[in-house]
Amino acid sequence: MALGARVLKTGIAVVAALYASMLLEQSSPVIAAVAAIFAMQPSIYRSWRYFLEQLQANTLGAAIALLTGMLFSNEPIAIGITCIIVIMLCLRIKREETIGLTLVTVIVVMEASGQWDFAATRFVQIIIGIAAAFLINVIFMPPNPKVQFMNQIDTVFNRMSLLLRTVISDEMKESAFREEKQALEEGLKSLGDKYKLFEEETKKLKKAKYRRSRQIVVYKQLLHTLHKGHEVLEAIESHYFQSTPSAQMDEAFDKHVEMLIKGHEHVLLKFEGKVKPDIDDMELMEKKNTQFLHQMMQEFAGSDEGMRRLSLVAAACYEYGFQIIRLDRLVGHVDKENE
Numbered sequence: 001m002a003l004g005a006r007v008l009k010t011g012i013a014v015v016a017a018l019y020a021s022m023l024l025e026q027s028s029p030v031i032a033a034v035a036a037i038f039a040m041q042p043s044i045y046r047s048w049r050y051f052l053e054q055l056q057a058n059t060l061g062a063a064i065a066l067l068t069g070m071l072f073s074n075e076p077i078a079i080g081i082t083c084i085i086v087i088m089l090c091l092r093i094k095r096e097e098t099i100g101l102t103l104v105t106v107i108v109v110m111e112a113s114g115q116w117d118f119a120a121t122r123f124v125q126i127i128i129g130i131a132a133a134f135l136i137n138v139i140f141m142p143p144n145p146k147v148q149f150m151n152q153i154d155t156v157f158n159r160m161s162l163l164l165r166t167v168i169s170d171e172m173k174e175s176a177f178r179e180e181k182q183a184l185e186e187g188l189k190s191l192g193d194k195y196k197l198f199e200e201e202t203k204k205l206k207k208a209k210y211r212r213s214r215q216i217v218v219y220k221q222l223l224h225t226l227h228k229g230h231e232v233l234e235a236i237e238s239h240y241f242q243s244t245p246s247a248q249m250d251e252a253f254d255k256h257v258e259m260l261i262k263g264h265e266h267v268l269l270k271f272e273g274k275v276k277p278d279i280d281d282m283e284l285m286e287k288k289n290t291q292f293l294h295q296m297m298q299e300f301a302g303s304d305e306g307m308r309r310l311s312l313v314a315a316a317c318y319e320y321g322f323q324i325i326r327l328d329r330l331v332g333h334v335d336k337e338n339e
Contacts, residue, residue: 005141010040010133012140017132026125031108035129038101040137043145043197047137050097054130057098058105061086062123065109066116074110082106101126145197146219152194153222156187157268160229161261167236168254181233188226195223214330218271221327225264228320232257235316239309253313256292259285260321267328282328289321 017036021029039054041047065082072078086106090099108122163180166172172180199216240253263285269275296314300307 006040006042009136009140010037013037013040013129013133013136016136017129020128020132021125024124024128026121026128028122029125031104031122031125032129032132034104035101035126036133037129038104039130039133041133042193043201044138044142045201046197047134051130051134053095053098054101055127057090057093057095057102058123058126058130060089061102061105062109064089065106069110079107079110082110101130145194145201149191149194149198149219152187152191153226153268156184156191156226157229157264159184159187160226160233161265163233164229164257164261167233168240168250168257184230184233188223188230191223191226195219218327218330221323221330222268222271225320225323225327228316228323229260229264232260232313232316232320235313239312243307243309245310249310252292253310253317256288256317259288260317260324263321263324263328267324267331270328271331282325285321286325289318289325293318 013036014033017032018029021032026032039047039050041050064086068078068082083103083106086102087099090096090102095102105123105126108126111118111122159180163172163177163184167177198219202216236253245253263282266275266281293314297311300311300314
């Protein structure tokens with residue numbers, strides 16, 4: 001497992017929470033450390049939102065725990081019932097993510113058996129831990145979902161390109177193919193998570209001006225196009241080989257997939273500003289993509305069920321090409337705005 005920034009920052013936040021508790025002469029600083037571990041988030045916006053939500057939920061939980069502790073002391077049954085009540089309230093006010101740390105607050109406050117000064121000390125330690133995690137996340141290597149997203153795009157595309165270029169020719173070993181395909185699916189899921197973080201930060205922390213809104217659309221299309229390429233891979237696995245295609249059909253599909261991959265690669269390079277603006281074969285690719293679909297549909301019309309399954313593969317290829325063209329146009333609009 002790689003030592004990521006979030007892992008490192010969690011350790012630093014724990015150290016900061018412990019030192020802050022000791023400087024304030026707080027007893028049992030470990031509570032602040034536990035809070036810091038819970039509070040580390042993958043983006044600045046989520047850190048800020050988590051800080052506010054935890055402040056609200058923990059205040060509510062501490063107040064309920066203090067009242068319950070005064071009435072029923074720190075009996076285990078009383079603590080359990082209080083935890084149930086707090087969970088129900090957190091769900092009611094839509095603070096599901098705060099439940100874990102709020103229950104920690106409830107337990108440590110009820111330990112005081114109604115002693116408000118002791119309970120207040122425990123509550124302050126929780127807040128110290130949350131604040132330490134928030135500050136460390138903002139100051140030390142602040143997360144940048146946009147950069148993380150773009151850095152991973154090329155890795156995911158290259159893996160998908162390898163699989164698509166070899167799936168019809170069946171060149172890769174079965175075990176290697178499965179490993180690469182699983183890594184591709186995990187990469188797509190990770191990209192989806194990073195896109196959500198980027199979208200949140202753009203819309204919530206910044207004014208969503210027209211230019212930023214256009215960027216969100218382009219990034220969403222980057223992800224959507226990769227998913228369409230993955231769907232081609234799935235269609236080939238599910239339908240292509242079951243139809244027992246001829247050598248000529250293998251060559252036609254292989255050649256068309258290669259054209260789509262090159263077109264996708266060209267758009268990514270264009271988005272990164274690595275190709276000359278006057279080099280653009282997208283219109284030709286769009287024409288060939290449409291012709292390929294029409295040709296395949298005509299050829300499979302009236303064929304047996306096995307051959308008709310190839311039409312599903314052809315349709316997946318067409319949709320992938322269509323989304324590549326759409327991505328190219330969106331990238332072109334962004335380039336013009338930058339100019």
